[in-house]
Amino acid sequence: MEVLNYKTIEKLKLMKLSALGIVLSSILFGSNQETGAYISPGLQIGYNSHQGLFFGFQVTSGLYFERIEFDFPIGPIPAISKGYKYYPKLKKWESYTDFQLTYPAIIWDDLGYIPIGIGIGRSEYDGNKTFRLKTYIWFYSNITFDFTPKNRILNYSLIPVIPLSYHAFF
Numbered sequence: 001m002e003v004l005n006y007k008t009i010e011k012l013k014l015m016k017l018s019a020l021g022i023v024l025s026s027i028l029f030g031s032n033q034e035t036g037a038y039i040s041p042g043l044q045i046g047y048n049s050h051q052g053l054f055f056g057f058q059v060t061s062g063l064y065f066e067r068i069e070f071d072f073p074i075g076p077i078p079a080i081s082k083g084y085k086y087y088p089k090l091k092k093w094e095s096y097t098d099f100q101l102t103y104p105a106i107i108w109d110d111l112g113y114i115p116i117g118i119g120i121g122r123s124e125y126d127g128n129k130t131f132r133l134k135t136y137i138w139f140y141s142n143i144t145f146d147f148t149p150k151n152r153i154l155n156y157s158l159i160p161v162i163p164l165s166y167h168a169f170f
Contacts, residue, residue, distance in 0.1 A: 036064050038165050042142065044085065046157025051087040058083030058159065060100070077102040081119065085155075096123040098134060114139055123148060 044056040062079025078101050085094045098121030104113035119134040134146035142159040 036165055038062060038064055038079075038163050040079075040161045040163040042159045042161035044083065044144075044157050044159045046085075046144070046155050048085075048087065049154040050151070052089050054085045054087050054094075054155075054157075056083055056085035056094075056157075060161070062100075062102075064165075077104075077115070077117075081121070092126065094123055094125040096132060097121050098132070100134070102138070119146075 038061070040060040040062075042058050042060070044054075044058060046054050046056075048054055058081050060079045060081040062077055064077050078099070081096075081098045081100055083096050083098075085096075086092075087094070098119040100117050100119035100121075102115045102117035104115045115138040117136050117138075119136075121132050121134070123130055123132045130148050130150045132146055132148045134144060136142045136144040136159075138161075140160075142157075142161055144155070144157045144159055146155045146157075147153070
């Protein structure tokens, strides 16, 4: 029989908290609306203020609400992202998990709504876990800025994503 170690317990707590966040968001923002779910894989290229150039990928899964304008969901879009970054200079990986909230807040003439978002999460690099914040705007690609306050590390990246509705598969 395997004994749960501290790392496993922490991961389970984070997963539970993330799931609870999505459920609460859907209850708070989804009343009297049909909801849908999506998955959004993406590739990432960026620059880290301490480590230089990085490459990576992430997968996001979340909820959207069926109120549609300009072929885009209107209202808050809660999601969870799991991603990995590779720093070629150091030959090391970083992983992160974020709870994020996207809102189509900017209206741009014929383009319709341009989504912006915020996220809060945790990254792990070289065995160290740190709190992180991120903001982004989606304009043909996610233009992302994230910040780790403890180490004062800034990341700037482009993350082209493909949001796919679960309805397309089921």
